[in-house]
Amino acid sequence: MLHQIDPKTLTENVFSLIGDRWTLITAGTREACNTMTAAWGGLGVLWKKPVATIFVRPQRHTYSFVEGSEYFTLTFFGEGEQREALALCGTRSGRDMDKFAASGLTVAEARCGAPYAAEGKLVLVCRKLYRQELSRDCFVDQSLVDIHYPEKDFHTMYVGEIVEAYGRD
Numbered sequence: 001m002l003h004q005i006d007p008k009t010l011t012e013n014v015f016s017l018i019g020d021r022w023t024l025i026t027a028g029t030r031e032a033c034n035t036m037t038a039a040w041g042g043l044g045v046l047w048k049k050p051v052a053t054i055f056v057r058p059q060r061h062t063y064s065f066v067e068g069s070e071y072f073t074l075t076f077f078g079e080g081e082q083r084e085a086l087a088l089c090g091t092r093s094g095r096d097m098d099k100f101a102a103s104g105l106t107v108a109e110a111r112c113g114a115p116y117a118a119e120g121k122l123v124l125v126c127r128k129l130y131r132q133e134l135s136r137d138c139f140v141d142q143s144l145v146d147i148h149y150p151e152k153d154f155h156t157m158y159v160g161e162i163v164e165a166y167g168r169d
Contacts, residue, residue, distance in 0.1 A: 002168050007050045012122065014044075023037070024117055026073045027071070028068075034099065035062065035105075035117065036056070038054060038055070040054075040055050040155075049162075051160060052126045052160050053157060053159050055158075056155060057155050071110070071127050073110065073114050073115065073116040073123055073124065078121045081119075081121070082117075106118040110123070111125075122166070124162050125165070126161060128159075133154060134154040
């Protein structure tokens with residue numbers, strides 16, 4: 001069972017959480033939401049607040065849910081857990097299927113109403129503070145554009161204040 005925790009008590013390695021174990025970004029409502037797998041992002045402190053930074057390409061179905069919602073959630077699983085579900089949610093579009101149903105995950109709802117995957121080990125509920133579209137002109141290292149954006153389909157960056165956190169022992 002998930003229980004509320006203080007995000008300042010996290011002891012997980014954030015590089016491993018995001019880069020190796022991946023996360024589900026979910027937005028919308030319990031009744032109408034979408035989720036996607038992400039292996040890019042960050043956790044830290046900005047504007048004296050605990051924050052999460054996510055990146056979503058505009059052509060992703062999840063983009064419209066993040067854009068239209070005050071909150072988004074990040075769901076992390078234990079090491080090696082839910083890899084098939086994460087793979088499905090990272091390769092299939094929510095336009096074509098209900099990813100929660102197809103992956104066997106269950107939608108749960110945070111106190112603020114934001115949806116997340118109930119099977120997670122750690123859930124961060126974030127209230128959007130800032131958004132900005134990445135731009136070719138802002139890359140100091142232009143080689144990153146060629147490597148990660150050959151189609152010039154730049155991500156939109158969102159910074160969200162972590163307003164609720166849930167953990168499982």
